[in-house]
Amino acid sequence: ETGVTQSPTHLIKTRGQQVTLRCSSQSGHNTVSWYQQALGQGPQFIFQYYREEENGRGNFPPRFSGLQFPNYSSELNVNALELDDSALYLCASSLGSQPSYNEQFFGPGTRLTVL
Amino acid sequence: AQSVTQPDIHITVSEGASLELRCNYSYGATPYLFWYVQSPGQGLQLLLKYFSGDTLVQGIKGFEAEFKRSQSSFNLRKPSVHWSDAAEYFCASRGNYGQNFVFGPGTRLSVLP
Numbered sequence: 139e140t141g142v143t144q145s146p147t148h149l150i151k152t153r154g155q156q157v158t159l160r161c162s163s164q165s166g167h168n169t170v171s172w173y174q175q176a177l178g179q180g181p182q183f184i185f186q187y188y189r190e191e192e193n194g195r196g197n198f199p200p201r202f203s204g205l206q207f208p209n210y211s212s213e214l215n216v217n218a219l220e221l222d223d224s225a226l227y228l229c230a231s232s233l234g235s236q237p238s239y240n241e242q243f244f245g246p247g248t249r250l251t252v253l
Numbered sequence: 254a255q256s257v258t259q260p261d262i263h264i265t266v267s268e269g270a271s272l273e274l275r276c277n278y279s280y281g282a283t284p285y286l287f288w289y290v291q292s293p294g295q296g297l298q299l300l301l302k303y304f305s306g307d308t309l310v311q312g313i314k315g316f317e318a319e320f321k322r323s324q325s326s327f328n329l330r331k332p333s334v335h336w337s338d339a340a341e342y343f344c345a346s347r348g349n350y351g352q353n354f355v356f357g358p359g360t361r362l363s364v365l366p
Binding site (some may be wrong): 142166171178179180182183186196206218228229241242243244245246247 | 287345353359
């Protein structure tokens, strides 16, 4: 069974640029959630995708957008990067979107640095 | 709105000593509660979860947590800490109507030999 993988591991961008982060969900999982973890803080929920549709969103501006593909892999896109976007971005996959069986399995994260 | 607090930013214990990490939640009803561990350079691993029923929950790696409704708490415990337990620990909650996960700020655990 393959776990959750994320690419790239590290990324450096400059302000105003755009970035795409990728996540491959664990085999059989149809739900992907994205989190932003700033240094020294807990993860903050960005959004969730369930069967290719956005299924919940946290308090993030529209320049944070995502996609989920038919194989349930996912992308996180961030436009017009700001310095405060520097963080570890975590992807988590699960089977189903409801709490009763929503054990999330996390990937190792992508470290984004915005200069 | 949901919130999760972890009052201790950093805790240091000696190997073999007992451990308790505190977590308090704020939610109108009983939320779903989780404890995760994060080692450097790694993603989060689920230690245990509480949905309903028995208020003492057993998890992996010898951890347990007790849900106390009257105190809005879900503290994590381990009777004897191992050096490999040194990591960052996060408490999280999720409302039972499909609300988003909310994580606490984390508690960093250091273990002295």
